[in-house]
Amino acid sequence: MVEKRTIHGSCHCGEISVTAQITDDKVMACHCSDCQIFGGGPFRAVVIASADNFQMKGYPKEYVKVGDSGNSRIQAFCGDCGTHLYAADIDKTTFNIRTGFLAERHQLIPNRHIFGKSAFSWLGKLANQDWLEAGPGSMPYDGASLMKAEPPSAGE
Numbered sequence: 001m002v003e004k005r006t007i008h009g010s011c012h013c014g015e016i017s018v019t020a021q022i023t024d025d026k027v028m029a030c031h032c033s034d035c036q037i038f039g040g041g042p043f044r045a046v047v048i049a050s051a052d053n054f055q056m057k058g059y060p061k062e063y064v065k066v067g068d069s070g071n072s073r074i075q076a077f078c079g080d081c082g083t084h085l086y087a088a089d090i091d092k093t094t095f096n097i098r099t100g101f102l103a104e105r106h107q108l109i110p111n112r113h114i115f116g117k118s119a120f121s122w123l124g125k126l127a128n129q130d131w132l133e134a135g136p137g138s139m140p141y142d143g144a145s146l147m148k149a150e151p152p153s154a155g156e
Contacts, residue, residue, distance in 0.1 A: 007047065009102035011083035016058030018085060020049040020097060027099070027108045032115035034067065038075060039084065039098075042120040045110050046087070046096040054095045060085050 002023040010017040026048040035044040061079035064072050074088045087096040099108045113119070131141040 004053070007097070007102050007104045007108070009105075011058075011078035011081050011085065011101060013078060013081035013083075015080055016056065016060055016078050016083075016085060018097060018102075019055045020047075020095070021053040022047045022049050022097075024108070025111060027110050028112040028114055029110035030096075030114050031119040033118050034065065035115075036118070042123060043113075044084075045099040045105075045108065047099055047102075047108055049095050049097055051093050051095065054097075056085075064090070 002025050004021045004023055006019060006021055008017065008019045027045065028048075029043045029045050031043045036042060038044070058078075060076040063075045063077075065075060067073050072090045074086075074090060074092070076085045076088065077083060078085065083101050084098045085101065086098060088094060099105045102108065132138045133141045
């Protein structure tokens with residue numbers, strides 16, 4: 001049996017917080033074109049939680065879109081700071097929680113990549129790019145070591 005664990009996080013401004021019980025086998029990276037557009041990047045990492053394992057404080061703004069499947073999908077975000085929080089089916093029975101705002105984001109490693117046909121071809125070349133510790137002008141950083149490293153433990 002896969003063990004459940006608790007995750008939690010707040011939007012950037014702190015107005016909305018989420019707590020959920022999840023299993024690590026439900027963490028994935030979505031490369032669909034909608035996630036690329038909404039997220040402003042090559043993919044979005046999500047973890048799936050059922051409604052009975054999902055709690056939220058605050059009131060997100062919701063946008064409903066129709067996916068390639070023809071199904072309506074709720075996209076929820078903070079109306080003040082814009083943090084993307086989750087996507088859900090129209091009845092809110094399942095939540096695809098965006099991992100970027102979660103405290104445990106470094107431990108939530110995608111074990112599945114979906115919509116690979118839309119993935120950016122350059123993703124496999126990231127380890128060989130020039131990496132910096134912070135912004136332009138900062139010290140070099142060994143990006144290749146990231147591709148080999150174990151994630152930090154929950155206490156780090």
